[in-house]
Amino acid sequence: xxxxxxxxxxxxxxxxxxxxxxxxxxxxxxxxxxxxxxxxxxxxxxxxxxxxxxxxxxxxxxxxxxxxxxxxxxxxxxxxxxxxxxxxxxxxxxxxxxxxxxxxxxxxxxxxxxxxxxxxxxxxxxxxxxxxxxxxxxxxxxxxxxxxxxxxxxxxxxxxxxxxxxxxxxxxxxxxxxxxxxxxxxxxxxxxxxxxxxxxxxxxx
Amino acid sequence: xxxxxxxxxxxxxxxxxxxxxxxxxxxxxxxxxxxxxxxxxxxxxxxxxxxxxxxxxxxxxxxxxxxxxxxxxxxxxxxxxxxxxxxxxxxxxxxxxxxxxxxxxxxxxxxxxxxxxxxxxxxxxxxxxxxxxxxxxxxxxxxxxxxxxxxxxxxxxxxxxxxxxxxxxxxxxxxxxxxxxxxxxxxxxxxxxxxxxxxxxxxxxxxxxxxxxxxxxxxxxxxxxxxxxxxxxxxxxxxxxxxxxxxxxxxxxxxxxxxxxxxxxxxxxxxxxxxxxxxxxxxxxxxxxxxxxxxxxxxxxxxxxxxxxxxxxxxxxxxxxxxxxxxxxxxxxxxxxxxxxxxxxxxxxxxxxxxxxxxxxxxxxxxxxxxxxxxxxxxxxxxxxxxxxxxxxxxxxxxxxxxxxxxxxxxxxxxxxxxxxxxxxxxxxxxxxxxxxxxxxxxxxxxxxxxxxxxxxxxxxxxxxxxxxxxxxxxxxxxxxxxxxxxxxxxxxxxxxxxxxxxxxxxxxxxxxxxxxxxxxxxxxxxxxxxxxxxxxxxxxxxxxxxxxxxxxxxxxxxxxxxxxxxxxxxxxxxxxxxxxxxxxxxxxxxxxxxxxxxxxxxxxxxxxxxxxxxxxx
Numbered sequence: 001x002x003x004x005x006x007x008x009x010x011x012x013x014x015x016x017x018x019x020x021x022x023x024x025x026x027x028x029x030x031x032x033x034x035x036x037x038x039x040x041x042x043x044x045x046x047x048x049x050x051x052x053x054x055x056x057x058x059x060x061x062x063x064x065x066x067x068x069x070x071x072x073x074x075x076x077x078x079x080x081x082x083x084x085x086x087x088x089x090x091x092x093x094x095x096x097x098x099x100x101x102x103x104x105x106x107x108x109x110x111x112x113x114x115x116x117x118x119x120x121x122x123x124x125x126x127x128x129x130x131x132x133x134x135x136x137x138x139x140x141x142x143x144x145x146x147x148x149x150x151x152x153x154x155x156x157x158x159x160x161x162x163x164x165x166x167x168x169x170x171x172x173x174x175x176x177x178x179x180x181x182x183x184x185x186x187x188x189x190x191x192x193x194x195x196x197x198x199x200x201x202x203x204x205x
Numbered sequence: 206x207x208x209x210x211x212x213x214x215x216x217x218x219x220x221x222x223x224x225x226x227x228x229x230x231x232x233x234x235x236x237x238x239x240x241x242x243x244x245x246x247x248x249x250x251x252x253x254x255x256x257x258x259x260x261x262x263x264x265x266x267x268x269x270x271x272x273x274x275x276x277x278x279x280x281x282x283x284x285x286x287x288x289x290x291x292x293x294x295x296x297x298x299x300x301x302x303x304x305x306x307x308x309x310x311x312x313x314x315x316x317x318x319x320x321x322x323x324x325x326x327x328x329x330x331x332x333x334x335x336x337x338x339x340x341x342x343x344x345x346x347x348x349x350x351x352x353x354x355x356x357x358x359x360x361x362x363x364x365x366x367x368x369x370x371x372x373x374x375x376x377x378x379x380x381x382x383x384x385x386x387x388x389x390x391x392x393x394x395x396x397x398x399x400x401x402x403x404x405x406x407x408x409x410x411x412x413x414x415x416x417x418x419x420x421x422x423x424x425x426x427x428x429x430x431x432x433x434x435x436x437x438x439x440x441x442x443x444x445x446x447x448x449x450x451x452x453x454x455x456x457x458x459x460x461x462x463x464x465x466x467x468x469x470x471x472x473x474x475x476x477x478x479x480x481x482x483x484x485x486x487x488x489x490x491x492x493x494x495x496x497x498x499x500x501x502x503x504x505x506x507x508x509x510x511x512x513x514x515x516x517x518x519x520x521x522x523x524x525x526x527x528x529x530x531x532x533x534x535x536x537x538x539x540x541x542x543x544x545x546x547x548x549x550x551x552x553x554x555x556x557x558x559x560x561x562x563x564x565x566x567x568x569x570x571x572x573x574x575x576x577x578x579x580x581x582x583x584x585x586x587x588x589x590x591x592x593x594x595x596x597x598x599x600x601x602x603x604x605x606x607x608x609x610x611x612x613x614x615x616x617x618x619x620x621x622x623x624x625x626x627x628x629x630x631x632x633x634x635x636x637x638x639x640x641x642x643x644x645x646x647x648x649x650x651x652x653x654x655x656x657x658x659x660x661x662x663x664x665x666x667x668x669x670x671x672x673x674x675x676x677x678x679x680x681x682x683x684x685x686x687x688x689x690x691x692x693x694x695x696x697x698x699x700x701x702x703x704x705x706x707x708x709x710x711x712x713x714x715x716x717x718x719x720x721x722x723x724x725x726x727x728x729x730x731x732x733x734x735x736x737x738x739x740x741x742x743x744x745x746x747x748x749x750x751x752x753x754x755x756x757x758x759x760x761x762x763x764x765x766x767x768x769x770x771x772x773x774x775x776x777x778x779x780x781x782x783x784x785x786x787x788x789x790x791x792x793x794x795x796x797x798x799x800x801x802x803x804x805x806x807x808x809x810x811x812x813x814x815x816x817x818x819x820x821x822x823x
């Protein structure tokens with residue numbers, strides 16, 4: 001005798017209709033509180049080391065805003081498409097939700113591709129590596145931690161989409177999709193700070 | 206408990222039960238048992254340190270081994286003894302106090318425990334694998350990046366594992382308290398131990414990630430050649446100190462606040478009075494937690510941050526004495542006019558007040574940034590933090606053991622032996638550490654392997670070492686008491702102290718697997734006391750007897766942790782030989798693979814049926 005996880009039309013928000021769903025929702029918000037401190041510590045480290053180039057290339061030499069602009073657009077758009085996906089989840093429209101989450105995953109993969117290109121470009125064309133200076137260590141660690149979060153988020157999303165592709169939406173898997181979406185927004189917000197603190201401030205100073 | 210314990214089980218079945226359990230009470234017991242194991246390890250290390258310092262220019266152990274001893278003593282006691290034992294109480298008691306059947310994330314709870322335990326084991330493996338960490342528990346860079354051998358690598362990976370576990374525990378407790386309080390249990394009716402669990406969990410949530418980052422930076426510098434702390438490549442070793450203390454200062458409040466909670470319960474129970482100033486206690490706890498984040502640089506007064514920064518942090522530090530003072534006076538006022546019973550746990554609580562107050566006073570002295578230049582890195586600091594951590598946290602843990610033992614294990618610890626343990630430990634504690642204030646003021650630096658004779662340090666160090674053996678004797682009596690109790694004592698009643706006030710005393714000792722057959726209706730602060738005063742012998746149920754939903758046990762938390770454990774060994778040894786990268790990847794595949802299984806396999810839990818519940822006594 002297990003709980004009934006099937007949807008019925010009266011449920012407004014399938015992500016928060018069960019006790020477990022509410023727990024996941026609140027737990028994720030607390031987790032993001034901890035993540036904020038994690039990234040704040042990385043930002044602080046980066047800010048104190050961003051001019052420690054040890055004679056190697058500086059941020060003005062390296063960064064190009066065109067590439068970063070495209071990456072920003074990709075990631076911000078992926079956040080928007082995940083909002084559409086959650087909108088369809090609340091309307092119990094599983095197919096459209098999967099579609100928009102699929103677009104989210106593609107945009108995320110695009111972002112990741114550009115990031116890998118960016119890193120290899122710095123390493124091969126400038127000799128700017130993780131080990132070449134304290135600035136290098138701080139840059140790759142901060143941006144790399146963000147990239148790692150994107151990788152984790154994409155794996156999470158793809159696993160969810162494949163697992164539930166044939167099962168449809170239920171009160172059991174809706175909270176999982178919803179927590180992913182909030183996590184994805186958080187990654188997006190962190191990128192906005194990276195865009196500002198690392199790239200914009202790196203270009204002007 | 207009762208359903209399971211009616212059938213006799215073999216050793217294998219019991220072991221499997223504990224390896225797979227997601228029951229918060231069993232996890233709490235495991236936290237306590239493993240924490241006690243590490244407490245004994247750390248205690249032996251402390252004795253070795255004191256034996257080395259018993260006389261001038263002693264050569265009991267070598268200088269290198271001494272460095273390993275002080276590092277492992279500090280790290281073990283903070284991360285693997287004190288924190289887990291407090292987390293054990295939080296697990297075992299907090300859900301009972303707030304009228305919950307379980308914690309919010311039972312699986313995560315189990316994962317957190319295993320990460321802590323295998324993290325501690327990993328770090329202690331270093332003793333057998335070429336030497337333990339030796340850069341002090343604070344692991345200041347560049348000492349920690351330059352330390353030869355793999356000792357500091359074990360420090361990094363061991364703490365990374367257990368830190369992740371603690372963070373999971375913190376989030377779990379937060380969500381449990383937010384969403385799972387029983388009917389009528391409003392925030393301002395929560396017992397103070399639950400409140401301090403909540404606030405300590407907030408501290409865990411916001412403090413541990415800073416340490417995670419610090420450990421990552423150290424790990425990258427040591428294992429992958431990055432340059433965070435390498436001055437030649439533009440690095441800055443002060444970053445470590447900031448990140449470490451941004452975590453490290455809240456950490457001491459993570460330790461002391463739950464101990465405050467334990468004492469608050471004990472003072473109220475054994476004074477037969479409602480806790481004086483309950484509301485101000487809650488707000489004082491919040492204030493301590495808030496200020497605790499603002500004062501990390503008082504550990505760095507001598508770094509050279511400048512007079513403005515030093516002054517601000519000095520004022521912030523001294524401000525913490527205000528909410529702490531509020532608490533001290535509230536405890537005194539709780540006892541004022543109360544019907545006091547001198548039980549063993551009450552003795553620990555009484556011993557705590559003067560001991561902790563002395564530690565608090567020296568804290569204010571150390572907070573005076575100009576004077577701190579004199580105290581910095583001397584035995585005065587050692588004396589100060591042992592007064593707050595032993596006099597506060599360890600007393601709290603031992604008091605809590607004495608107080609909650611019947612609720613956790615179903616037997617009342619022998620009171621007489623408990624009192625002997627207290628007196629031996631209390632006298633030994635003051636003998637060990639009081640004299641260290643003066644040793645410090647006379648200029649004895651901390652972490653030195655030997656001291657010279659005829660500098661006025663001989664007698665003080667001898668007294669200090671004698672005191673340490675008294676503390677060891679007290680601890681041994683405590684252990685004998687536990688063994689004696691479990692061979693002789695009768696089964697405890699629901700409310701063995703007779704004056705229990707909070708919900709945990711309204712249910713059987715130990716609590717049944719599902720905690721509450723029917724969730725109780727909470728009508729105010731100290732709900733069980735209210736019912737007793739109204740002539741009821743049990744809580745009024747808030748629901749009819751119904752099927753109870755329970756989570757399924759799982760071996761996956763242990764498998765995930767073993768994966769990370771193997772990967773950690775890979776991280777440590779890939780520096781010597783890249784073939785170890787295979788070990789690293791194997792461990793990661795095991796860990797991430799089991800996480801994927803957990804995510805993809807549906808686990809709806811099971812139900813305990815109404816008919817079975819009705820067969821059981823209350």
